[in-house]
Amino acid sequence: MLLKNKINNLKSIVNKSEILLDEAELYCYAEDSTSVHSKVQSPDAVVFVKNIQDVQNIVRYANENGIPVISRGAGTNMVGACTCPQGGIVLNFSKMNKILDFNPIDMTMTVQPGVVLDDIKNLAGENGLFYPPDPSNYKVSTIGGSIAQSSGGAAGFKYGTTKDYILSLTVVLADGTLMKLGSDTIKDAVGYHLNQLMIGSEGTLAIVVEAVLKLIPKPQSSRTVLAYFNSLDDAVEGVNNIMRDRIFPATIDFMDNNSIFTVEQFYPCGLRTDKAAMLLINIDGFEVSMDYQQQCVERALKSAKASNIEVAKSDLEIERVWTARRASFAATAKLAPDVLSDDIIVPRSAISKMVSGCKNICDKYNLKVCMVGHLGDGNIHPQVALNLENENEFKNYFQAKAEMYDLAKSLGGTISAEHGVGLEKVEYLGNIVDNAAIDYMKKIKKFFDPNNILNPGKIFKI
Numbered sequence: 001m002l003l004k005n006k007i008n009n010l011k012s013i014v015n016k017s018e019i020l021l022d023e024a025e026l027y028c029y030a031e032d033s034t035s036v037h038s039k040v041q042s043p044d045a046v047v048f049v050k051n052i053q054d055v056q057n058i059v060r061y062a063n064e065n066g067i068p069v070i071s072r073g074a075g076t077n078m079v080g081a082c083t084c085p086q087g088g089i090v091l092n093f094s095k096m097n098k099i100l101d102f103n104p105i106d107m108t109m110t111v112q113p114g115v116v117l118d119d120i121k122n123l124a125g126e127n128g129l130f131y132p133p134d135p136s137n138y139k140v141s142t143i144g145g146s147i148a149q150s151s152g153g154a155a156g157f158k159y160g161t162t163k164d165y166i167l168s169l170t171v172v173l174a175d176g177t178l179m180k181l182g183s184d185t186i187k188d189a190v191g192y193h194l195n196q197l198m199i200g201s202e203g204t205l206a207i208v209v210e211a212v213l214k215l216i217p218k219p220q221s222s223r224t225v226l227a228y229f230n231s232l233d234d235a236v237e238g239v240n241n242i243m244r245d246r247i248f249p250a251t252i253d254f255m256d257n258n259s260i261f262t263v264e265q266f267y268p269c270g271l272r273t274d275k276a277a278m279l280l281i282n283i284d285g286f287e288v289s290m291d292y293q294q295q296c297v298e299r300a301l302k303s304a305k306a307s308n309i310e311v312a313k314s315d316l317e318i319e320r321v322w323t324a325r326r327a328s329f330a331a332t333a334k335l336a337p338d339v340l341s342d343d344i345i346v347p348r349s350a351i352s353k354m355v356s357g358c359k360n361i362c363d364k365y366n367l368k369v370c371m372v373g374h375l376g377d378g379n380i381h382p383q384v385a386l387n388l389e390n391e392n393e394f395k396n397y398f399q400a401k402a403e404m405y406d407l408a409k410s411l412g413g414t415i416s417a418e419h420g421v422g423l424e425k426v427e428y429l430g431n432i433v434d435n436a437a438i439d440y441m442k443k444i445k446k447f448f449d450p451n452n453i454l455n456p457g458k459i460f461k462i
Ligand SMILES: Cc1cc2nc3c(=O)[nH]c(=O)nc-3n(C[C@H](O)[C@H](O)[C@H](O)COP(=O)(O)OP(=O)(O)OC[C@H]3O[C@@H](n4cnc5c(N)ncnc54)[C@H](O)[C@@H]3O)c2cc1C
Pocket: 032, 033, 070, 071, 072, 073, 074, 075, 076, 077, 078, 081, 082, 093, 113, 134, 135, 136, 137, 138, 140, 141, 142, 143, 144, 145, 146, 147, 148, 149, 150, 151, 152, 153, 154, 202, 203, 204, 206, 207, 208, 209, 329, 330, 418, 419, 455
Protein backbone atom coordinates (compact mmCIF):
# COMPACT_ATOMS: atom_id res chain seq x y z
CA MET A 1 0.00 0.00 0.00
CA LEU A 2 1.16 3.53 -0.70
CA LEU A 3 1.74 5.73 2.25
CA LYS A 4 -1.50 7.43 3.23
CA ASN A 5 -0.02 10.91 2.91
CA LYS A 6 0.95 10.23 -0.70
CA ILE A 7 -2.63 9.34 -1.49
CA ASN A 8 -3.91 12.35 0.41
CA ASN A 9 -1.62 14.52 -1.68
CA LEU A 10 -3.44 13.30 -4.77
CA LYS A 11 -6.48 15.18 -3.49
CA SER A 12 -4.61 18.44 -3.87
CA ILE A 13 -3.73 17.58 -7.47
CA VAL A 14 -7.15 16.57 -8.82
CA ASN A 15 -10.69 17.08 -7.61
CA LYS A 16 -11.25 14.52 -4.85
CA SER A 17 -14.61 13.51 -6.32
CA GLU A 18 -12.61 12.03 -9.25
CA ILE A 19 -10.57 9.73 -7.00
CA LEU A 20 -11.56 6.21 -5.90
CA LEU A 21 -9.97 4.94 -2.71
CA ASP A 22 -12.54 2.49 -1.42
CA GLU A 23 -11.18 -1.08 -1.23
CA ALA A 24 -14.16 -2.63 -2.99
CA GLU A 25 -14.03 -0.07 -5.79
CA LEU A 26 -10.28 -0.49 -6.22
CA TYR A 27 -10.71 -4.25 -6.49
CA CYS A 28 -12.71 -3.71 -9.71
CA TYR A 29 -9.47 -2.44 -11.28
CA ALA A 30 -7.34 -5.39 -10.21
CA GLU A 31 -8.18 -7.41 -13.32
CA ASP A 32 -8.83 -7.05 -17.03
CA SER A 33 -10.07 -9.57 -19.61
CA THR A 34 -7.56 -12.24 -18.78
CA SER A 35 -7.82 -14.59 -15.84
CA VAL A 36 -4.45 -16.26 -15.36
CA HIS A 37 -3.19 -14.27 -12.40
CA SER A 38 -2.20 -16.31 -9.42
CA LYS A 39 -2.24 -13.16 -7.27
CA VAL A 40 -4.61 -10.29 -7.84
CA GLN A 41 -3.42 -6.84 -6.73
CA SER A 42 -5.64 -3.78 -6.50
CA PRO A 43 -4.29 -0.31 -7.32
CA ASP A 44 -3.86 2.18 -4.48
CA ALA A 45 -6.01 4.79 -6.19
CA VAL A 46 -8.04 5.26 -9.36
CA VAL A 47 -8.34 8.72 -10.86
CA PHE A 48 -10.93 9.72 -13.47
CA VAL A 49 -8.81 12.15 -15.46
CA LYS A 50 -10.76 14.90 -17.23
CA ASN A 51 -8.11 16.74 -19.21
CA ILE A 52 -4.48 16.72 -20.27
CA GLN A 53 -3.43 18.81 -17.30
CA ASP A 54 -4.83 16.23 -14.86
CA VAL A 55 -2.69 13.58 -16.57
CA GLN A 56 0.42 15.78 -16.50
CA ASN A 57 -0.05 16.68 -12.83
CA ILE A 58 -0.57 13.09 -11.69
CA VAL A 59 2.28 11.67 -13.75
CA ARG A 60 4.68 14.37 -12.56
CA TYR A 61 3.72 13.65 -8.95
CA ALA A 62 4.00 9.88 -9.46
CA ASN A 63 7.42 10.25 -11.06
CA GLU A 64 8.73 12.33 -8.16
CA ASN A 65 7.44 9.72 -5.70
CA GLY A 66 8.18 6.50 -7.60
CA ILE A 67 4.51 5.51 -7.89
CA PRO A 68 3.40 3.23 -10.77
CA VAL A 69 0.89 4.76 -13.21
CA ILE A 70 -1.34 2.40 -15.17
CA SER A 71 -3.52 3.80 -17.95
CA ARG A 72 -6.84 2.11 -18.45
CA GLY A 73 -9.37 2.28 -21.27
CA ALA A 74 -12.17 -0.30 -21.17
CA GLY A 75 -9.97 -2.97 -19.53
CA THR A 76 -10.69 -5.50 -22.28
CA ASN A 77 -7.15 -6.45 -23.28
CA MET A 78 -6.43 -10.15 -22.97
CA VAL A 79 -2.88 -10.15 -21.60
CA GLY A 80 -3.07 -8.45 -18.20
CA ALA A 81 -1.77 -5.21 -19.75
CA CYS A 82 -3.67 -2.87 -17.42
CA THR A 83 -3.40 -4.85 -14.20
CA CYS A 84 -1.45 -3.40 -11.26
CA PRO A 85 0.99 -6.03 -9.96
CA GLN A 86 2.82 -3.35 -7.97
CA GLY A 87 -0.24 -1.29 -7.01
CA GLY A 88 -0.08 2.37 -8.04
CA ILE A 89 -2.44 4.88 -9.60
CA VAL A 90 -4.84 3.84 -12.36
CA LEU A 91 -5.73 6.60 -14.80
CA ASN A 92 -9.29 5.95 -15.90
CA PHE A 93 -9.87 7.61 -19.30
CA SER A 94 -13.63 7.17 -19.48
CA LYS A 95 -14.17 10.92 -18.97
CA MET A 96 -11.69 11.87 -21.71
CA ASN A 97 -14.00 10.40 -24.33
CA LYS A 98 -14.67 13.26 -26.74
CA ILE A 99 -14.25 13.47 -30.47
CA LEU A 100 -12.54 16.86 -30.66
CA ASP A 101 -12.52 17.43 -34.40
CA PHE A 102 -13.75 15.81 -37.59
CA ASN A 103 -12.41 17.03 -40.91
CA PRO A 104 -14.17 15.44 -43.91
CA ILE A 105 -11.83 17.03 -46.48
CA ASP A 106 -8.60 15.97 -44.78
CA MET A 107 -10.43 12.76 -43.79
CA THR A 108 -9.14 12.95 -40.22
CA MET A 109 -10.61 12.73 -36.75
CA THR A 110 -9.03 14.09 -33.58
CA VAL A 111 -9.97 12.07 -30.52
CA GLN A 112 -9.33 11.82 -26.81
CA PRO A 113 -8.00 8.43 -25.64
CA GLY A 114 -11.22 7.27 -23.96
CA VAL A 115 -13.33 7.40 -27.14
CA VAL A 116 -14.91 4.02 -27.88
CA LEU A 117 -14.05 2.63 -31.35
CA ASP A 118 -17.72 2.21 -32.22
CA ASP A 119 -18.25 5.98 -31.87
CA ILE A 120 -15.35 6.64 -34.24
CA LYS A 121 -16.69 4.14 -36.75
CA ASN A 122 -20.22 5.53 -36.53
CA LEU A 123 -19.29 9.20 -37.04
CA ALA A 124 -16.99 8.24 -39.93
CA GLY A 125 -19.71 6.02 -41.46
CA GLU A 126 -22.39 8.73 -41.25
CA ASN A 127 -20.10 10.89 -43.38
CA GLY A 128 -19.24 8.27 -46.00
CA LEU A 129 -15.89 7.52 -44.36
CA PHE A 130 -14.37 4.44 -42.76
CA TYR A 131 -12.12 3.69 -39.76
CA PRO A 132 -11.27 0.04 -40.48
CA PRO A 133 -9.51 -1.40 -37.37
CA ASP A 134 -12.10 -3.66 -35.75
CA PRO A 135 -11.09 -5.73 -32.73
CA SER A 136 -14.07 -8.06 -32.17
CA ASN A 137 -15.08 -6.02 -29.12
CA TYR A 138 -14.90 -2.64 -30.89
CA LYS A 139 -18.30 -1.72 -29.42
CA VAL A 140 -16.63 -1.26 -26.02
CA SER A 141 -12.85 -0.96 -26.44
CA THR A 142 -11.21 2.47 -26.60
CA ILE A 143 -8.83 4.11 -29.04
CA GLY A 144 -6.22 4.62 -26.25
CA GLY A 145 -6.23 0.87 -25.52
CA SER A 146 -6.13 0.04 -29.24
CA ILE A 147 -3.12 2.27 -29.82
CA ALA A 148 -1.33 0.84 -26.79
CA GLN A 149 -2.01 -2.78 -27.83
CA SER A 150 -1.60 -2.26 -31.59
CA SER A 151 -5.04 -3.78 -32.06
CA GLY A 152 -6.08 -5.45 -35.27
CA GLY A 153 -9.22 -7.37 -36.13
CA ALA A 154 -10.92 -8.98 -39.09
CA ALA A 155 -10.39 -6.06 -41.48
CA GLY A 156 -6.60 -6.33 -41.11
CA PHE A 157 -6.39 -8.54 -44.20
CA LYS A 158 -7.22 -5.76 -46.63
CA TYR A 159 -7.05 -2.59 -44.57
CA GLY A 160 -4.25 -3.11 -42.03
CA THR A 161 -4.41 -2.43 -38.30
CA THR A 162 -4.38 0.50 -35.85
CA LYS A 163 -0.79 1.40 -36.77
CA ASP A 164 -1.92 2.25 -40.31
CA TYR A 165 -4.49 4.83 -39.15
CA ILE A 166 -2.52 6.96 -36.69
CA LEU A 167 -1.22 10.26 -38.08
CA SER A 168 -0.11 12.03 -34.93
CA LEU A 169 -0.23 11.47 -31.19
CA THR A 170 -0.03 13.87 -28.28
CA VAL A 171 1.52 12.15 -25.30
CA VAL A 172 2.47 12.86 -21.71
CA LEU A 173 5.96 11.63 -20.87
CA ALA A 174 6.98 10.09 -17.54
CA ASP A 175 8.15 13.47 -16.18
CA GLY A 176 4.87 15.15 -17.13
CA THR A 177 6.15 16.82 -20.33
CA LEU A 178 3.60 17.16 -23.13
CA MET A 179 4.85 16.17 -26.58
CA LYS A 180 3.32 15.95 -30.06
CA LEU A 181 4.60 13.11 -32.24
CA GLY A 182 4.09 12.83 -36.01
CA SER A 183 2.18 15.16 -38.29
CA ASP A 184 -1.52 15.50 -39.20
CA THR A 185 -0.69 14.82 -42.83
CA ILE A 186 -0.98 11.76 -45.03
CA LYS A 187 2.76 11.68 -45.56
CA ASP A 188 5.52 12.55 -43.12
CA ALA A 189 9.20 11.90 -43.73
CA VAL A 190 10.63 14.14 -41.04
CA GLY A 191 12.87 12.27 -38.64
CA TYR A 192 12.18 9.21 -36.54
CA HIS A 193 8.55 8.06 -36.39
CA LEU A 194 8.15 8.28 -32.65
CA ASN A 195 4.37 8.15 -33.03
CA GLN A 196 4.73 4.61 -34.43
CA LEU A 197 7.01 3.66 -31.51
CA MET A 198 4.12 4.40 -29.15
CA ILE A 199 1.81 1.97 -30.98
CA GLY A 200 1.96 -1.36 -29.20
CA SER A 201 4.06 0.06 -26.34
CA GLU A 202 1.28 -0.85 -23.85
CA GLY A 203 1.43 2.41 -21.91
CA THR A 204 5.05 1.75 -20.89
CA LEU A 205 6.72 4.64 -22.75
CA ALA A 206 4.21 7.51 -22.53
CA ILE A 207 0.52 8.19 -22.04
CA VAL A 208 -1.58 9.04 -25.08
CA VAL A 209 -3.82 12.05 -24.45
CA GLU A 210 -4.88 12.85 -28.02
CA ALA A 211 -4.71 11.12 -31.40
CA VAL A 212 -5.30 12.26 -34.96
CA LEU A 213 -6.70 9.37 -36.98
CA LYS A 214 -6.64 8.78 -40.70
CA LEU A 215 -9.97 7.83 -42.29
CA ILE A 216 -10.59 6.41 -45.75
CA PRO A 217 -13.63 6.47 -48.03
CA LYS A 218 -16.26 3.96 -46.97
CA PRO A 219 -16.74 1.16 -49.49
CA GLN A 220 -20.00 1.73 -51.35
CA SER A 221 -21.25 -1.81 -50.84
CA SER A 222 -20.41 -5.04 -49.04
CA ARG A 223 -21.51 -8.67 -48.87
CA THR A 224 -20.62 -11.54 -46.59
CA VAL A 225 -20.05 -14.98 -48.04
CA LEU A 226 -20.25 -17.95 -45.64
CA ALA A 227 -18.64 -21.15 -46.80
CA TYR A 228 -18.81 -24.46 -44.91
CA PHE A 229 -16.29 -27.29 -45.28
CA ASN A 230 -16.10 -30.93 -44.25
CA SER A 231 -12.46 -30.61 -43.23
CA LEU A 232 -10.15 -27.92 -41.91
CA ASP A 233 -7.73 -28.61 -44.74
CA ASP A 234 -10.41 -27.84 -47.31
CA ALA A 235 -11.16 -24.51 -45.57
CA VAL A 236 -7.46 -23.60 -45.68
CA GLU A 237 -7.35 -24.63 -49.34
CA GLY A 238 -10.27 -22.23 -49.90
CA VAL A 239 -8.14 -19.41 -48.48
CA ASN A 240 -5.15 -20.50 -50.59
CA ASN A 241 -7.30 -20.47 -53.74
CA ILE A 242 -8.45 -16.93 -52.96
CA MET A 243 -4.77 -15.92 -52.66
CA ARG A 244 -3.77 -17.74 -55.85
CA ASP A 245 -6.60 -16.07 -57.78
CA ARG A 246 -5.41 -12.68 -56.43
CA ILE A 247 -8.87 -11.85 -55.08
CA PHE A 248 -8.76 -9.23 -52.34
CA PRO A 249 -11.69 -9.59 -49.91
CA ALA A 250 -11.94 -7.25 -46.92
CA THR A 251 -11.83 -10.13 -44.42
CA ILE A 252 -11.28 -13.89 -44.37
CA ASP A 253 -12.30 -15.11 -40.91
CA PHE A 254 -12.80 -18.65 -39.71
CA MET A 255 -14.56 -20.75 -37.06
CA ASP A 256 -13.90 -24.43 -36.38
CA ASN A 257 -16.59 -26.95 -35.56
CA ASN A 258 -16.23 -26.51 -31.77
CA SER A 259 -16.71 -22.76 -32.13
CA ILE A 260 -19.71 -23.10 -34.43
CA PHE A 261 -21.29 -25.64 -32.11
CA THR A 262 -20.61 -23.58 -28.96
CA VAL A 263 -21.97 -20.36 -30.45
CA GLU A 264 -25.12 -22.17 -31.61
CA GLN A 265 -25.56 -23.63 -28.14
CA PHE A 266 -25.63 -20.25 -26.42
CA TYR A 267 -26.41 -17.66 -29.12
CA PRO A 268 -28.30 -19.53 -31.87
CA CYS A 269 -27.75 -17.82 -35.23
CA GLY A 270 -28.56 -20.65 -37.63
CA LEU A 271 -24.97 -21.75 -38.34
CA ARG A 272 -24.40 -25.32 -39.62
CA THR A 273 -23.15 -27.29 -36.64
CA ASP A 274 -22.38 -30.46 -38.63
CA LYS A 275 -19.50 -28.89 -40.57
CA ALA A 276 -15.81 -29.01 -39.70
CA ALA A 277 -15.14 -25.36 -40.46
CA MET A 278 -16.69 -22.17 -41.73
CA LEU A 279 -15.11 -19.23 -43.54
CA LEU A 280 -16.65 -15.76 -43.29
CA ILE A 281 -15.56 -13.66 -46.20
CA ASN A 282 -16.48 -10.01 -46.63
CA ILE A 283 -16.20 -8.51 -50.05
CA ASP A 284 -16.58 -4.77 -50.46
CA GLY A 285 -16.17 -2.02 -53.04
CA PHE A 286 -18.29 -0.39 -55.74
CA GLU A 287 -21.79 -1.87 -56.06
CA VAL A 288 -21.14 -2.71 -59.74
CA SER A 289 -18.25 -4.96 -58.73
CA MET A 290 -20.15 -6.99 -56.15
CA ASP A 291 -21.56 -9.76 -58.37
CA TYR A 292 -18.19 -10.22 -60.07
CA GLN A 293 -16.28 -10.38 -56.76
CA GLN A 294 -18.83 -12.83 -55.37
CA GLN A 295 -18.45 -15.10 -58.43
CA CYS A 296 -14.65 -15.10 -58.07
CA VAL A 297 -14.83 -15.95 -54.37
CA GLU A 298 -17.42 -18.70 -54.92
CA ARG A 299 -15.32 -20.24 -57.69
CA ALA A 300 -12.25 -20.33 -55.40
CA LEU A 301 -14.26 -21.86 -52.57
CA LYS A 302 -15.98 -24.45 -54.74
CA SER A 303 -12.68 -25.68 -56.09
CA ALA A 304 -11.68 -26.28 -52.44
CA LYS A 305 -14.75 -28.52 -52.02
CA ALA A 306 -16.88 -26.06 -50.01
CA SER A 307 -19.99 -28.05 -49.13
CA ASN A 308 -22.35 -25.08 -48.71
CA ILE A 309 -22.00 -21.45 -49.72
CA GLU A 310 -24.44 -18.84 -48.44
CA VAL A 311 -24.52 -15.10 -49.05
CA ALA A 312 -25.68 -12.46 -46.57
CA LYS A 313 -26.59 -9.38 -48.54
CA SER A 314 -28.54 -7.06 -46.27
CA ASP A 315 -26.87 -5.10 -43.46
CA LEU A 316 -29.07 -6.99 -41.01
CA GLU A 317 -27.97 -10.41 -42.26
CA ILE A 318 -24.32 -9.36 -42.36
CA GLU A 319 -24.60 -8.10 -38.78
CA ARG A 320 -26.20 -11.42 -37.72
CA VAL A 321 -23.36 -13.62 -38.97
CA TRP A 322 -20.64 -11.34 -37.67
CA THR A 323 -22.34 -11.20 -34.29
CA ALA A 324 -22.11 -15.00 -34.25
CA ARG A 325 -18.40 -14.87 -34.98
CA ARG A 326 -17.78 -12.14 -32.40
CA ALA A 327 -19.81 -14.03 -29.79
CA SER A 328 -17.46 -17.00 -29.90
CA PHE A 329 -15.31 -15.83 -26.97
CA ALA A 330 -18.37 -15.16 -24.78
CA ALA A 331 -19.89 -18.50 -25.81
CA THR A 332 -16.67 -20.40 -25.03
CA ALA A 333 -16.60 -18.67 -21.64
CA LYS A 334 -19.85 -20.47 -20.81
CA LEU A 335 -18.24 -23.91 -21.13
CA ALA A 336 -16.04 -23.68 -18.03
CA PRO A 337 -15.20 -21.24 -15.20
CA ASP A 338 -12.32 -19.75 -17.23
CA VAL A 339 -11.47 -19.11 -20.86
CA LEU A 340 -8.07 -18.12 -22.22
CA SER A 341 -7.65 -16.80 -25.73
CA ASP A 342 -4.37 -16.66 -27.57
CA ASP A 343 -3.41 -14.87 -30.78
CA ILE A 344 -0.67 -16.71 -32.62
CA ILE A 345 0.26 -15.67 -36.15
CA VAL A 346 2.23 -17.53 -38.84
CA PRO A 347 2.94 -16.82 -42.50
CA ARG A 348 -0.25 -17.56 -44.42
CA SER A 349 1.31 -20.54 -46.19
CA ALA A 350 1.82 -22.27 -42.81
CA ILE A 351 -1.71 -21.78 -41.48
CA SER A 352 -2.83 -25.35 -42.14
CA LYS A 353 0.05 -26.76 -40.05
CA MET A 354 -0.62 -24.21 -37.30
CA VAL A 355 -4.36 -24.87 -37.06
CA SER A 356 -4.04 -28.66 -37.05
CA GLY A 357 -0.98 -28.44 -34.76
CA CYS A 358 -2.90 -26.38 -32.15
CA LYS A 359 -5.79 -28.83 -32.30
CA ASN A 360 -3.45 -31.82 -31.79
CA ILE A 361 -1.63 -30.13 -28.90
CA CYS A 362 -4.91 -29.29 -27.14
CA ASP A 363 -6.19 -32.85 -27.72
CA LYS A 364 -2.95 -34.26 -26.30
CA TYR A 365 -3.45 -32.24 -23.10
CA ASN A 366 -7.16 -32.94 -22.95
CA LEU A 367 -8.08 -29.27 -23.32
CA LYS A 368 -11.35 -28.09 -24.82
CA VAL A 369 -10.47 -25.59 -27.54
CA CYS A 370 -12.69 -23.48 -29.78
CA MET A 371 -10.71 -22.04 -32.64
CA VAL A 372 -11.52 -18.84 -34.50
CA GLY A 373 -9.23 -16.52 -36.35
CA HIS A 374 -8.42 -14.09 -39.06
CA LEU A 375 -7.27 -16.83 -41.42
CA GLY A 376 -6.44 -14.46 -44.25
CA ASP A 377 -3.76 -12.94 -41.99
CA GLY A 378 -2.47 -16.31 -40.73
CA ASN A 379 -3.74 -15.27 -37.27
CA ILE A 380 -5.61 -17.78 -35.11
CA HIS A 381 -7.22 -17.49 -31.69
CA PRO A 382 -7.26 -20.83 -29.86
CA GLN A 383 -9.81 -20.21 -27.07
CA VAL A 384 -9.34 -22.75 -24.30
CA ALA A 385 -12.18 -23.35 -21.80
CA LEU A 386 -10.91 -24.71 -18.48
CA ASN A 387 -10.94 -24.48 -14.74
CA LEU A 388 -7.77 -22.75 -13.60
CA GLU A 389 -8.31 -23.94 -10.06
CA ASN A 390 -7.93 -27.50 -11.27
CA GLU A 391 -4.20 -28.10 -10.84
CA ASN A 392 -4.01 -30.58 -13.68
CA GLU A 393 -5.81 -28.36 -16.18
CA PHE A 394 -3.69 -25.40 -15.11
CA LYS A 395 -0.46 -27.35 -15.70
CA ASN A 396 -1.70 -28.84 -18.96
CA TYR A 397 -2.73 -25.44 -20.27
CA PHE A 398 0.72 -23.95 -19.75
CA GLN A 399 2.43 -26.93 -21.35
CA ALA A 400 0.11 -26.72 -24.32
CA LYS A 401 0.62 -22.96 -24.61
CA ALA A 402 4.44 -23.35 -24.65
CA GLU A 403 4.16 -26.03 -27.35
CA MET A 404 1.84 -23.87 -29.46
CA TYR A 405 4.34 -20.99 -29.21
CA ASP A 406 7.22 -23.30 -30.18
CA LEU A 407 5.22 -24.50 -33.15
CA ALA A 408 4.45 -20.91 -34.22
CA LYS A 409 8.15 -20.08 -34.01
CA SER A 410 9.19 -23.16 -35.97
CA LEU A 411 6.73 -22.15 -38.72
CA GLY A 412 8.20 -18.64 -38.95
CA GLY A 413 5.47 -16.95 -36.92
CA THR A 414 5.20 -15.12 -33.62
CA ILE A 415 3.28 -15.26 -30.34
CA SER A 416 1.08 -12.19 -30.65
CA ALA A 417 -0.57 -10.76 -33.73
CA GLU A 418 -2.74 -8.20 -32.00
CA HIS A 419 -3.28 -8.80 -28.26
CA GLY A 420 0.19 -7.72 -27.11
CA VAL A 421 2.51 -9.04 -24.39
CA GLY A 422 1.23 -7.50 -21.14
CA LEU A 423 2.05 -9.78 -18.22
CA GLU A 424 0.90 -12.96 -19.92
CA LYS A 425 3.68 -13.34 -22.46
CA VAL A 426 6.61 -11.76 -20.62
CA GLU A 427 8.31 -15.10 -19.99
CA TYR A 428 8.04 -16.14 -23.65
CA LEU A 429 9.51 -12.96 -25.13
CA GLY A 430 13.14 -14.13 -25.00
CA ASN A 431 12.25 -17.21 -26.99
CA ILE A 432 10.76 -15.28 -29.90
CA VAL A 433 12.46 -11.86 -30.06
CA ASP A 434 16.17 -11.42 -30.76
CA ASN A 435 17.95 -10.83 -27.43
CA ALA A 436 19.82 -7.83 -28.82
CA ALA A 437 16.47 -6.34 -29.84
CA ILE A 438 15.10 -6.87 -26.31
CA ASP A 439 18.17 -5.04 -24.94
CA TYR A 440 17.41 -2.11 -27.23
CA MET A 441 13.76 -2.12 -26.15
CA LYS A 442 14.88 -1.95 -22.53
CA LYS A 443 17.23 0.95 -23.32
CA ILE A 444 14.37 2.80 -25.01
CA LYS A 445 12.13 2.15 -22.01
CA LYS A 446 14.84 3.46 -19.66
CA PHE A 447 15.29 6.58 -21.75
CA PHE A 448 11.57 7.40 -21.82
CA ASP A 449 10.85 6.30 -18.25
CA PRO A 450 14.03 6.29 -16.11
CA ASN A 451 12.14 5.65 -12.87
CA ASN A 452 10.06 2.81 -14.38
CA ILE A 453 6.72 4.25 -13.29
CA LEU A 454 4.74 3.74 -16.51
CA ASN A 455 2.94 0.39 -16.42
CA PRO A 456 5.92 -1.39 -14.81
CA GLY A 457 6.33 -5.14 -15.31
CA LYS A 458 4.57 -5.20 -18.68
CA ILE A 459 6.25 -6.50 -21.87
CA PHE A 460 9.47 -7.29 -19.95
CA LYS A 461 10.93 -7.05 -16.49
CA ILE A 462 13.49 -4.27 -16.08
C1 LIG B 1 -14.15 -10.53 -26.56
C2 LIG B 1 -12.88 -9.85 -26.99
C3 LIG B 1 -12.51 -9.87 -28.32
C4 LIG B 1 -11.34 -9.25 -28.74
N1 LIG B 1 -11.01 -9.27 -30.06
C5 LIG B 1 -9.90 -8.65 -30.49
C6 LIG B 1 -9.55 -8.66 -31.88
O1 LIG B 1 -10.25 -9.22 -32.72
N2 LIG B 1 -8.43 -8.01 -32.24
C7 LIG B 1 -7.63 -7.35 -31.33
O2 LIG B 1 -6.62 -6.78 -31.73
N3 LIG B 1 -7.92 -7.34 -30.01
C8 LIG B 1 -9.04 -7.98 -29.58
N4 LIG B 1 -9.35 -7.97 -28.25
C9 LIG B 1 -8.45 -7.26 -27.30
C10 LIG B 1 -8.89 -5.82 -27.06
O3 LIG B 1 -9.92 -5.44 -27.89
C11 LIG B 1 -7.81 -4.85 -27.32
O4 LIG B 1 -6.65 -5.13 -26.60
C12 LIG B 1 -8.36 -3.45 -27.02
O5 LIG B 1 -8.11 -2.63 -28.06
C13 LIG B 1 -8.05 -2.88 -25.68
O6 LIG B 1 -8.81 -1.69 -25.51
P1 LIG B 1 -9.24 -1.23 -24.07
O7 LIG B 1 -9.88 0.10 -24.17
O8 LIG B 1 -10.06 -2.27 -23.40
O9 LIG B 1 -7.81 -1.10 -23.37
P2 LIG B 1 -7.35 -1.59 -21.94
O10 LIG B 1 -7.52 -3.05 -21.82
O11 LIG B 1 -7.99 -0.75 -20.89
O12 LIG B 1 -5.82 -1.24 -21.99
C14 LIG B 1 -4.97 -1.90 -22.88
C15 LIG B 1 -3.57 -1.31 -22.78
O13 LIG B 1 -3.62 0.02 -23.18
C16 LIG B 1 -3.01 0.86 -22.21
N5 LIG B 1 -3.67 2.16 -22.34
C17 LIG B 1 -4.99 2.42 -22.26
N6 LIG B 1 -5.20 3.72 -22.48
C18 LIG B 1 -3.99 4.29 -22.70
C19 LIG B 1 -3.55 5.61 -22.95
N7 LIG B 1 -4.38 6.63 -23.05
N8 LIG B 1 -2.22 5.82 -23.13
C20 LIG B 1 -1.32 4.81 -23.04
N9 LIG B 1 -1.70 3.54 -22.77
C21 LIG B 1 -3.01 3.29 -22.62
C22 LIG B 1 -3.21 0.13 -20.92
O14 LIG B 1 -2.30 0.52 -19.92
C23 LIG B 1 -2.98 -1.30 -21.37
O15 LIG B 1 -1.61 -1.54 -21.46
C24 LIG B 1 -10.52 -8.58 -27.80
C25 LIG B 1 -10.90 -8.55 -26.44
C26 LIG B 1 -12.07 -9.17 -26.04
C27 LIG B 1 -12.44 -9.13 -24.59
